[in-house]
Amino acid sequence: MIASRLSNDQTAKLALDTNSLNGLRQSAKDGSPAAMKEAATQFEAMFINMMMKSMRDATPQEGLMDNQQTKTFTTMLDQQMSQNLAKRGVGLADVLVRQLGAQQMGQQALAIGADGVGAGAAAPGIKGLPTAMNAAAMYQGGAAAAAATGKAPPLAATTESGRVQAPHVRAFQEKLHEHAHAAEQTTGVPAKFMLGQAALETGWGKRMIKNADGTSSNNLFGIKAGPNWKGKVATAVTTEYVNGKPQTRVEKFRAYDTPADSFRDYARLITNNPRYEKVIANGGDAEAFARGLQRAGYATDPHYAAKLTRLIKHSLA
Structure with missing residues (x-):
């Protein structure tokens, strides 16, 4: 049932999915308020999902319900809940929208020199995405390329629970x-x-x-x-x-x-x-x-x- 809802609801695509990230990248390039809001909402869902996973890991998992099947469906449930909470908003998406808007204005200013010619180079990464989403997008892209070649995927900038390693x-x-x-x-x-x-x-x-x-x-x-x-x-x-x-x-x-x-x-x-x-x-x-x-x-x-x-x-x- 959850899988059916995910497939029917286009807004339920997870930012953790490589295809979804590519879609967000293209949408963010448009620079429209709707595209930026969608990108920010998906990132908020990813952030919520990471917090939920961290809480699950910190909770003792013993008993009859501690098996791989239960964990699989719990993961799916957490992903769906993350999407639902992100739609309502916890405040992070609004902050990201403001950041995206500011970045867009800054890039436009850099691109216009005194003679109307580009006066500076854009910062490395995916244009229009905040730093944290850039890291996630680049990691997912590298992981997909590594899987195709059999090589080890690149190390993520943070752990799965969002912590920066010592x-x-x-x-x-x-x-x-x-x-x-x-x-x-x-x-x-x-x-x-x-x-x-x-x-x-x-x-x-x-x-x-x-x-x-x-x-x-x-x-x-x-x-x-x-x-x-x-x-x-x-x-x-x-x-x-x-x-x-x-x-x-x-x-x-x-x-x-x-x-x-x-x-x-x-x-x-x-x-x-x-x-x-x-x-x-x-x-x-x-x-x-x-x-x-x-x-x-x-x-x-x-x-x-x-x-x-x-x-x-x-x-x-």
């Missing part, structure tokens, strides 16, 4: 984004979940296990070197929990030539080892993914799942 988080993500995307194609686990785990295991890359010569082992996931491992090995002091109590031990860990090798080995581990079947099955939910890893015995820290969930949701999601 510099060290952004740097870590930019460095490993391509490798995480490749592992996502193999495992089905979202790249940000694996980036979160790598961040937890290495302290955002600051506590990477070292080789004997002081170089990095590139072991991003703390995978130990068991008797079947035939590759390079790095030795390090680590903390293991036995019956809930921490113990300091010296363990052997796998070492890799590159971070990409670490992601590939991690992908093989969780896809080929039967222990992690349920982890893969719950790859669409951060908390279920983290709990699955802990139940499967990935780490002995009794708080591993909680730490990983918090890191993913508050730093990367």
Whole structure:
């Protein structure tokens, strides 16, 4: 029923959709008050939807209704509610309309020199759209192009919940984004979940296990070197929990030539080892993914799942 309403109501096109963004870009270029109002309303709907998603993520999701089907329909409901609220208005659209109007007047002034010839170049981006909408439009366009080529989509300017990432988080993500995307194609686990785990295991890359010569082992996931491992090995002091109590031990860990090798080995581990079947099955939910890893015995820290969930949701999601 919701899908039918969305298809029949042209004003219900989501700004998060690539085609809708392209339409908004063309409308905004017209410069008419109606076009600017439509663009601003769609952006307001996107903003409301992001807030609702953030609130959903912060609410415990347990019980009989906690399943993928329920989450899918809840997402659709939130999108429809966002559109309905945006039509009534919460004030953001009016502010954007004023900004769009001011930008249009400024561009016209720049375009008219003393002799009637253009006196300046327009600012980079999509003409007629405010900065935040520009970022969303460029990200969506880049994501569509990346999907067509199989490459990793560009990183968004903010997280899905609208937060700006800390510099060290952004740097870590930019460095490993391509490798995480490749592992996502193999495992089905979202790249940000694996980036979160790598961040937890290495302290955002600051506590990477070292080789004997002081170089990095590139072991991003703390995978130990068991008797079947035939590759390079790095030795390090680590903390293991036995019956809930921490113990300091010296363990052997796998070492890799590159971070990409670490992601590939991690992908093989969780896809080929039967222990992690349920982890893969719950790859669409951060908390279920983290709990699955802990139940499967990935780490002995009794708080591993909680730490990983918090890191993913508050730093990367």
